[in-house]
Amino acid sequence: MALDPGTAVGAGLALIGAGIAIGVAGLGTGIAQAQIGAAAVGATAEDPKMFGKGMILMVLPETIVILGFVVAFLLLGKT
């Protein structure tokens, strides 16, 4: 693709931004889920009925990575 240098740099920056958006969001979700997950497994071990509630709490932070995905996707649209 023959892009003028300005556009190419801009597109590149957008791509890097998209990568950072989803990468860091994923990391954040991971950190949050790690602790909730450990606690949820503990609760389920004590009382299997807690599985449903544990799972709801466990998956709550996933929204962060979905937001990251959407932002990354919007940035990809800018390239």
Place this chain on the structure above:
Amino acid sequence: MLKPEEMTRAVVVGSIESLDTTIECLYELGILHLIDFTDQDEEFSIGQPLPKASDTSQKLLKLRAMMRSLEIEEHKPIHPMHVHDIRSRMDQALVTLDLNTSSKADSRQKIQALVREKEGEIRALEPIIPFAIAVELYDGYDNLSSFVGTCRTDPGAALKGKVSECEVFVDSRKSDVVIAAFVRNEDRTEAMKILAEHAFQELKLPKVKGDPDEIVVQLRKQIKELDADLARIEADLDAIRKQFADFIISSEEHLSIEILKAETPLRVATSANSFVIDGWVPTSRVEEITTALDTMCCGLAFIETVSPEKHEEPPVKLKNPKPVKPFEFFINLVSTPKYEEIDPTLVLFITFPLFFGFMIGDLGFGLGLMALGAIMRWKMKSSPDLYKLGTIVLAGGLLASVFGVFLFAEAFGVPFHPPAEAHDEASWEVVANIPIHPILDKMHDTQEMLGISLFVGWIHLTLGLVFGFYNHYHHNRKHAFGKIAWAVILFGLFEEIMVIAGNATETSTFVNATIYGFMPDSSMSLIGVDISIPAVVLILLGVIALPFTEGPLALTEVIGLFTNLVSYARLAALAVGKGAMALAFNTILFPLIFDSGNIGVAILGALALFVTQMFFVFFLGALSAGIQAIRLNYVEFFLKFFEGGGTDFQPLSYERKHSVATK
């Protein structure tokens, strides 16, 4: 559907003589959910167990002890016995069993203990055989301390170096070094320190005399004899087991049922001459109970329906058509809905396979999942939960196949035809020309898929809010109207997103033309973003209504509603992600299979492709798609209306699997 089975509050009353017939009758019907009687007064008190209870429990205790000694807990009877036979044989069989089993089981236990003891002695003596010192010489000195045991490393040199006078025997042929050390009593502490550095572990020598080698030979001989005895006893027990196993299992079940019935009066109110059983009965079956009581109790007991008090919450028996039933599994994982609440099983039945199918969207994997589901249903009949899960996987697989064929036109991550954007991509055209073209291409129509996901999310969330309105309408109108405020905000948010998307996707074009077609078309541009004025007005209206209906704190949740909506983007994200994964594996491994020219490499490549596809795409893909599909229901959908915490409908009933009774 959507509402649990309607319940009627009922009271069964009768004369005390008919209590046990009544209980028998209620258990046979299995439709009365008993409310435990607790408030005793002068007139009524908690009933006494039926007279047969204590005798029955003694027998049951004996039978269970025998089950343990005969090791038949897991046995499934080949010929389940009839309760008549059980009753007639019970007393004699118990005596015979008691005579034959108890003593044998006791001696077996003793012999086993003896064998264990002797094996322990052998284990202790074996290491010191190489030293050829009589066992009694290791211990019992006045001025000497002895250490016998194992070390991680050889402590001989260290001991000799630091302790002035000592005798050390070392055998280091095995991984652990065996040592026997004799030191003066005054050097004991020093020696212990050195040994501790070499991770010394003491061997407890048995109190025997003589050469360890000979003793071990002797012990082995004794064990052999004991084993022979044990085998004889086992053979005897085996014979008893063969003869009585069916009887024991059948009667254990029968007696458990008898005790269950015999102890029911403990939950019932009784007076000197009468009894009162309080409970709930499915409204549709009150008639059945009335007739049954009439015929069985000859007019001595009858049922009456009463109107429940306000605080009484009926038990919940979910009522769904057969195909929908398996999805109750997901509801039970969270909580039983309250009696007044909407039962969302039907919505799960529709949305779960749809979401799951959209995320997998592949004919190959869909068929694979259907096979997996069918196998689970076929093999797991004994485990109701896994059976239900099998049905759910089957439904998900079916939708995945349907989407795979008609929406995405691909199988095993390979499209039926190469996409217009990349003509040289691998496709099934090599094998066959399937006359179906994709409506959506996972890799190239991501925007469109996002649009569809949000559209589905909007419908799903709005439905949740409608359910929430219904659930709250009867007891808290304010909250119910709060749900409408939420729905208005959601509508505004969705419209705004669609207006921003404009004509970029067909979904947004469609939505803008139809659903919003009747709204005044006025928008303005703010820092390059299209803002729809009607949407903003709707959001503001909702936000203003919130503090009055849901309280001021609800305002913080508006962002939450937005993330709820965006959360459905995971439908597209997973579909694209799974497609990309399959594409990546295919791109790497296809050249290996088709272009290598070497049949060995091609086979290896095909194998690698199969394994990676199966693991990453099939199992991980299916697992995450399943979790995401259920999560969208649990978190986004359920939290809009579902409270749960209802009482399960547990009628007086029993399950007879290993014995037979004719009514």
